[in-house]
Amino acid sequence: MSYKNFPMVPKVIFGRGSFNQINEVLAPKRLSIHSPFIFLIDDVFKNNTWLLSRISLAYDDRIIFISAKEEPKTSQVDTLVEDIILKSKERPSGIIGIGGGTLLDLAKAVSIMITNEGEAKDYQGWDLVKNAAIYHVGIPTISGTGAEVSRTTVLTGPERKLGINSDFTPFDQVFLDSELTKDVPNDQWFYTGMDCYVHCIESLTGTYLNAFSETYGNMALDLCKEIFLEGNLSEVDAQEKLMMASWHGGMSIAYSQVGIAHAMSYGLSYLLGTKHGIGNCIVFDHLESYYPEGVKLFKKMKSKHNISLPQGLCADLSDREFDIMIDVAMSLEPLWENAIGKNWKKTITREKLKALYQKM
Structure with missing residues (x-):
């Protein structure tokens, strides 16, 4: 019998207020001044200074606000990847997803597709990803989906709804700060x-x-x-x-x-x-x-x-x-x-x- 050798999230910070450490955790991961961190953030936080004021953008870092009203799609991943590659001088230092399952799944998928050729729909299934993803961080602002810990990113594609299930999908770093979930309806x-x-x-x-x-x-x-x-x-x-x-x-x-x-x-x-x-x-x-x-x-x-x-x-x-x-x-x-x-x-x-x- 062969046993599966599953990866786990290697680093996790737990505790109320732990999100305050975001900048010091990311700093050593920066590859160069031309290699930005890209923050994918649920657009419910667009005017939320309580959350946004804690993210220090430097050099070419960017925040991209994304609506979580619809489930994430493979076409949406492809559009994001193209936009990130076109607007970055060098390969990004990392992708940081902040939000619920939709944002976390998008962050995982984008980090995979930056290093793998073709379209996201080509990787819907089990163990189809060839190259390791770039550094990616998950910060849930709502609890329950398990997207912060799983080895899948669930996407609706042209033909089916199916995850990119792979050993390269799990986050490299997760923040579990329950204070970020305080305003969930x-x-x-x-x-x-x-x-x-x-x-x-x-x-x-x-x-x-x-x-x-x-x-x-x-x-x-x-x-x-x-x-x-x-x-x-x-x-x-x-x-x-x-x-x-x-x-x-x-x-x-x-x-x-x-x-x-x-x-x-x-x-x-x-x-x-x-x-x-x-x-x-x-x-x-x-x-x-x-x-x-x-x-x-x-x-x-x-x-x-x-x-x-x-x-x-x-x-x-x-x-x-x-x-x-x-x-x-x-x-x-x-x-x-x-x-x-x-x-x-x-x-x-x-x-x-x-x-x-x-x-x-």
């Missing part, structure tokens, strides 16, 4: 928190489960229960713990996989542009027959936090549109195999998926 906090919760359920109930995944998955699951069910934590404690739940949840799938909710939410996202966190919630809500305990607990959390999910997303779709979603979902074979086993194709039919989508 309640529904957003819930949806990305549930992304983490669903990671845990899918990893812990999957056929790929092993002690590595199980240990991290259980830690993350316990934290999710404490934050979203018991709910007697102070705001600061809840922010710190969700940041760690996200980290552990991301680690739990490094050696295993996610499952049905993720596969089907990729379909929603590809066709309808549904954001990942809320997409997982919409799908997971209907998966009692696959994850009975997990869904029961999810419904409890949903009512505790007064969350009402969008209904009727698929009400007016044509057969062709259902087919597109089903194609995207079924193409994610490792996810189905983890959820159901090697013979998943015997039980998971297109009709079954269509019936599930019709409920959403």
